[in-house]
């Protein structure tokens with residue numbers, strides 16, 4: 187398995203469980219890993235199936251700017267599930283960092299992994 191990654195993608199978001207966090211933009215930093223098959227892309231006819239990381243970036247910006255999120259877990263789940271849905275990938279890892287959330291820690295975050303079970307099944311059959 188090959189991995190396409192995006193490190194330290196930074197977005198300002200409405201995020202948090204406290205009242206004061208409802209109207210206050212805070213920094214979230216994303217580390218993303220998406221499975222891909224670079225051998226497959228060598229064939230020019232299949233160029234359409236490469237994962238465009240600029241498109242991934244746009245999807246994340248659009249998702250995160252749409253509403254207020256309660257937990258970083260909610261953001262991580264939404265992004266992981268959407269990426270699995272929108273792109274032809276069978277595995278994704280999404281790490282959401284909320285630096286500064288705890289004054290005596292340099293970072294806190296959540297890391298989720300999702301698999302596209304339907305795609306996995308069809309890959310096994312072929």
Ligand SMILES: Nc1nc2c(c(=O)[nH]1)N=C([C@H](O)[C@@H](O)CO)CN2
Nearest residue numbers: 201202203204207256257258259287
């Ligand atoms: N597991 C989590 N715990 C907490 C979260 C969270 O998103 N997931 N959020 C907060 C507050 O919003 C905090 O970040 C305010 O600084 C507390 N605990």
